[in-house]
Amino acid sequence: MIPAATVPLHTAPLPAAPPPALPLQPVRWQQLWREAVRDPGELLAMLGLEALANRVSAEADAQFPLRVPRGFVARMRHGDARDPLLRQVLPLDEEMRAAPGFSLDAVGDGAARAGAGVLQKYRGRALLVTTGSCAVNCRYCFRRHFPYAEETAARDGWREAVQAIRADTGIDEVILSGGDPLSLATSRLAELTAALAGIGHLKRLRIHTRLPVVLPERVDAPLLQWLAELPWPVAVVIHANHANEFDASVDSALAGLRDAGARLLNQAVLLRGVNDSVEALADLGERGFAAGVLPYYLHQLDRVAGAAHFEVPDQQAKALHAALAARTSGYLLPRLVREVAGDPGKRPL
Numbered sequence: 001m002i003p004a005a006t007v008p009l010h011t012a013p014l015p016a017a018p019p020p021a022l023p024l025q026p027v028r029w030q031q032l033w034r035e036a037v038r039d040p041g042e043l044l045a046m047l048g049l050e051a052l053a054n055r056v057s058a059e060a061d062a063q064f065p066l067r068v069p070r071g072f073v074a075r076m077r078h079g080d081a082r083d084p085l086l087r088q089v090l091p092l093d094e095e096m097r098a099a100p101g102f103s104l105d106a107v108g109d110g111a112a113r114a115g116a117g118v119l120q121k122y123r124g125r126a127l128l129v130t131t132g133s134c135a136v137n138c139r140y141c142f143r144r145h146f147p148y149a150e151e152t153a154a155r156d157g158w159r160e161a162v163q164a165i166r167a168d169t170g171i172d173e174v175i176l177s178g179g180d181p182l183s184l185a186t187s188r189l190a191e192l193t194a195a196l197a198g199i200g201h202l203k204r205l206r207i208h209t210r211l212p213v214v215l216p217e218r219v220d221a222p223l224l225q226w227l228a229e230l231p232w233p234v235a236v237v238i239h240a241n242h243a244n245e246f247d248a249s250v251d252s253a254l255a256g257l258r259d260a261g262a263r264l265l266n267q268a269v270l271l272r273g274v275n276d277s278v279e280a281l282a283d284l285g286e287r288g289f290a291a292g293v294l295p296y297y298l299h300q301l302d303r304v305a306g307a308a309h310f311e312v313p314d315q316q317a318k319a320l321h322a323a324l325a326a327r328t329s330g331y332l333l334p335r336l337v338r339e340v341a342g343d344p345g346k347r348p349l
């Protein structure tokens with residue numbers, strides 16, 4: 001900050017070209033967010049995959065639009081129609097095929113969702129739906145049918161959500177989720193944690209986010225400063241599904257988070273054509289560990305309409321998990337789980 005009062009105005013030389021005030025400069029990550037690729041044709045052209053255009057579904061794209069930051073596209077392999085990162089974001093014809101058992105509300109959130117954007121399914125943990133926004137639209141996501149625009153905890157300046165958490169002394173952990181909580185401006189996050197800081201029964205804060213992976217520029221100095229000053233131990237659960245999602249920019253974002261005191265965990269979804277091999281899962285665990293991240297969960301897909309082509313049958317999932325256990329370090333083995341509505345926690349397979 002410049003202490004303006006110490007410079008007598010009448011003697012101060014006029015600067016030839018005054019630098020623009022900081023708040024007027026677009027924040028870099030927000031700029032990169034706005035510049036995300038949204039046109040399937042453009043994405044395919046960037047990758048030399050124009051021939052794939054006939055498998056793209058305009059209808060699926062209209063339902064849940066393609067959105068992918070350019071830095072993430074840069075990690076896709078040029079000319080590879082089976083690239084595991086591309087498959088996670090490209091709207092394909094398969095999504096429009098009806099599949100029995102795949103529904104709009106696969107995990108029962110419609111019923112569990114309280115008005116304040118607070119979800120409490122499990123003992124001790126309150127999950128805040130902080131926002132409906134994400135920097136990337138993942139084709140397998142339950143969010144494709146729930147934009148959550150009006151139901152977020154941020155809606156009324158966090159008041160109702162904070163009140164609910166304060167009133168329930170059984171809650172010791174607050175989980176920021178969404179959408180992607182780091183898609184909110186750091187100042188909004190700081191508003192929330194300032195309001196939570198006075199609640200004596202809170203012991204931990206957890207953040208579930210894909211942004212350090214898909215838009216690592218989000219992990220900027222103000223975010224790290226906010227994190228470092230939080231009064232609780234913090235876990236950041238990143239969502240990476242494939243080793244290729246990591247690069248130097250992701251490594252440096254993750255190093256920043258660790259330096260700010262966060263414990264890093266990874267949660268992946270088992271996805272056909274993305275990570276449904278022992279090699280892919282072992283590589284993911286090892287690559288994550290190299291970046292300071294321990295595996296946490298490997299989720300069986302939520303059976304959400306449009307995602308059936310990603311499903312790995314339970315038998316195969318269990319066999320993959322057993323084969324992974326036989327070849328990797330114990331601490332690099334994620335827990336294979338599924339979310340079942342009404343259960344007291346994630347259900348092990």
Ligand SMILES: *Cc1c(COP(=O)(O)O)cnc(C)c1O
Binds near residue numbers: 121122125126127345
């Ligand atoms: C998954 C989930 C949690 C976190 O469960 P953990 O097993 O502690 O990771 C908490 N609340 C809700 C509503 C969830 O869906």
Ligand code: SF4
Binds near residue numbers: 138
């Ligand atoms: S909530 Fe997670 S999986 Fe769903 S679109 Fe956002 S980043 Fe992707």
